[in-house]
Amino acid sequence: MEFKLHAPFQPTGDQPAAIEALTAGFTAGRRAQTLLGVTGSGKTFTMANIIARLQRPTLVLAPNKTLSGQLCAEFKAFFPENAVEYFVSYYDFYQPEAYIAATDTYIEKDSAINDEIDRMRHSATASLLERRDVIVVASVSCIYGLGDPYTYKHLMVHLREGATKNRDEVIRELVDIQYQRNDYDCRRGTFRVRGDSLDIYPISSDKIILRISFFDDEIDRIAEVDALTGKTLALRNYVLIYPASHYATSRAKIMGALSDIEQELTARVKELRAEGKIMEAYRLEQRTRYDMDMLLETGFVKGIENYSRFLDGRKPGVPPYTLLDFFPEDYLLMIDESHVTVPQIGAMYAGDRSRKEALVDYGFRLPAAFDNRPLKFNEFERKMGQTLFVSATPGKYEAQHSEFVQEQVIRPTGLLDPPIEIHPVDGQIEDMLAAIKKKTAVGERTLVLTLTKKMSEDLTEFFSSAGLKVKYLHSDIANEERLRILKELREGEFDVLVGINLLREGIDLPEVGLLAILDADKEGFLRSATSLIQIIGRVARNVNGKVIMYADSITAAMQNAVDETNRRRRIQATYNQIHNITPHTVVKEIRELPDTYSVTSPKASQREHERAAMSEPAMNESAMNEPDTNPYLHKAVAKTAAAAVTSVIDGATAASTAKPTAKPSTKPTAKPSATSQAPTFAELTEFLRRGDLKHFEKSACVLSPKEKAKLLKQLQKLMRQSATRTEYEQAAVYRDAIQSLMC
Structure with a gap:
């Protein structure tokens, strides 16, 4: 089947030229090109048109699950008749196997797999083996080992109506490819036996059952049945049953x-x-x-x-099979937000290697464990098809490897890049409050960017006490909840969203009319020219969009961002004047959260979506989104932490319910939550830092249910932070404390 693009509009602005030039470039054999498109210029629509023109299987890489989900939903809308698949890490919770030699502590692997995402991963590989009209939207999870595609294809069970094959023979074949017999609790990857009928629940779908009816040693009938109602949907002459695991292998290979x-x-x-x-x-x-x-x-x-190296028959050091190996040789690769995604791909291997060295050195794993790894960057490069880098701010790699760069500055809506104002730090909170209230009064939303999680939470608490409807967003919040928060912001459930680094690339929020950037002059990763340009783009979808930077000086990064924004504004204004275009705010449908991005496994719900950022795709995406390498960030964290500790100490003798004054200080501090009867959070965590779980449990038993719930949330955050810093032993102590509180 061919790709059929469905769109209620035609390419406009810079889109027609970009589509023609990039399509011609790939047809002529260019290996790599770049689409340098400003925020809101319709880059995704341009990508969809290129796919429709070239008619090739396409892999779209995005830097995290949030953007992957958003892109997948958009491509599904553009290509409703084709296979648009979603391939991200299926872990809701992941604690990798690790060993800390200094304390002789072994941490066993623990994880919670999201069953719905696992289904979609199997659906993606199945589509790639069945058809060519496939778009797979993936995160960096696609460079991790997946199993040999040749073996996977060879193990498929072929069932044809009228074929000579008895029931027991089919059952043996299903067991060989990791299907389990379960006559009562039927789910994906299982089968049940009812007399001469065999019900198979395919691994790639939870909506249908394949009912195979036998007559003696012959397949008499194959029916596709609704898994919920039991109604026959269709009769099939032939079906393929894919293995229940990407790691399934033959007996001979074992x-x-x-x-x-x-x-x-x-x-x-x-x-x-x-x-x-x-x-x-x-x-x-x-x-x-x-x-x-x-x-x-x-x-x-x-x-x-x-x-996996032994099961695949690979030599030591040979790269593992990945999702890329399921694509044909002529596939098209599109890397969205390439300035973030490309460095992410290069960073995965080193983190995985360092953790496994201790496991191998101390006898927990064979050296073969090193070959269960993500691809090295040079290995990824060898597997790249013709590639389109897509970004508003391409990085050095894109500049060095692209044979052609197509700029897309004009927006179909006629919108200009937002004007930028620079305000002094002194009195910034009062100034920001006034600006937010003006935007809220006309029904527009506001984004506020801070440098640390603590600052975002404290600022959220202060704004809430000032009467604003506000929430915060950072990497401690589960992916599904992030999507829900962004949807609620668009719907007007609240007016202000405070964040750090997750509000940069690709988030479509046309209702946002104000962006406030705190500490804009703290030059570093979070306030580089690239970051600032990306952040500014978040308000480029609203005709009244405005950016306020709070700074005491103008850094080179700030100046570059302002100059580039003004350059684009001039080009856009000239185009509008020539073509008599009146800018208007983007009108974008607020879609319901699809099940494919919101379903969580029971184990994940039990753990309250705990996430540990450790060397697997799902975890590294969060870690890469909010890097902890900025010296300014460390300084801000230390300053905020010191203020919080002082607040807790003072709170032992002060009233814990004290409210902020009408005129707050420039940097609001956290309110103390301890009471004189109960132990303080600082006291409880000090027990855990010393590994004294016994005194922790004794002290925590006097807490009320509400206080315990709050403590649980704080301990979960500390556990994730320790895991992110590879302090596995301390993370394990926090985990044990959490378990003791839940008992």
Whole structure:
């Protein structure tokens, strides 16, 4: 089937020229091109038109789940007749296996898999093997190991009406590809037996059942049945059943892998003993032989990905199979927000390697575990198809590798880039309050950008006490909740959203008429010229959009951002004047949150969507979105933390319900929450920093249910922060404390 673009409008402004030039470039054989499009210029529509013109399978890479979900929804609207798939990390919670040698602490892998996202990942690979009219919107999860596509395809079960195949034979084939028999609790990846009928629940869908009816040793009938109502939807002559796991493999490969594992185990144990590491050698042998027994008996083992090199038949150091290997050679790669996504891809390998070195050195894993990894950047480059980099602020890599750069400055709506005002830091809170109230009075929303999570939370609390409807957004908030918060902002449930770095790339909020940037002169990652230009773009969809930067001086980054914005404004104003265009605010439908981006697994709900930013795609996306490497950020965090500690100490003797004064200080501080009877948060966390769980539990038992709930939330935040800094032992202490509070 061909790609069929459905759009209620035609390309306008710079879009027609961009579509023609970029399509011609790819047709002529250019390997890489860049679409330098300003915010709101319709880059996604341009991308959709290029896909429709070229008629090739396409991989669209985005820097995080939020943007991936948004892009997927937009492409689904443009291509309703084609396969638009979503491929991101399926972890709602992930704590990787780790070992801290200094304290001899082993942390076992723990995770919660989102069943709905797992379904969509299987749907994506199935579509790629079945058809060419496929668009897969993915995060950097696509560069992690996925299993051999050749084996995956070879293991598919083929069922045809009239074929000679008895029921038991089909059951054996299903078990070989990791399907489980379950006659009562039926779900994806299971099957049930009812006399001469076999009900198969495909791994890539939770809406249909494939009902296979047998007559003696022959497949008599194949029906597609609604999983909820049991109604027959269609009769099929032929069906394919895909493996229930991307790591499923044949019995012959398992036997070959066991032989290779035995050889590496023998060599590694000998090496460890020669180094005098007797305990490590014993540990490695015991753990590995247990895994080998499980593989032999069941064909699967927890942590099977660590043996993927043996199962795939790869040599040491050979890159793993990934989603990219499921695409044909002529596929098209589009990297959205490439200035963020490209560096992200390059950063994944090093973090994964450093964690596994301790596991291998101390006998927890074979060296083969190193080959269960994301692609190195040079390996990713070798697998890139013809590539389109898409960004309002392309980076150095794009500049060096692009054979052609197409600028897209004119917006179809005629909107100009927003004007920028620079206000002094002194009195910034009062000034900001006044500006926010003006925008709120005319029904427009406001974004406020801070440097740290603590500052965003404190500012939210202060604005709330001042009578504003306000929320904050940062990486501690689960992906599904972020989407919900952005939807509520657009709907007017609240008027002000305070954030840090998640409000930069790609977020479409046409209702926002004001952007306030605090500490604009603190030059660093969060206030670089690229970051500022991206941030400014958040109000470029509203005709009344305005930006206020609060700074005591004008940095080079600020000046570059202002100059580039003014250059674009001149081009846009001239175009509008020539073509007699009157700018108008973007009108964008507020879509309901699709199930595909909001469903969470039971285990994730139980953990309240805990996320640990550790070396797997889902975690690294958050970590990359809010890097903690800016010296100004560290200074601000330290200053805010000191203020918070002082506030808690003072709160032991002061009334905890004190309200802020009518005229607040420029930097609002957190209000103390402790009471004179209950232990303070600082006292409780000090017990945990010393590893004294016994005294923590004793002190926490006097807390009220409301205080315990608040403490739980704070401990979850501390656990994630410790995990992000790779302080796994401290993260484990916080985890144990959380579990004791929940008992």
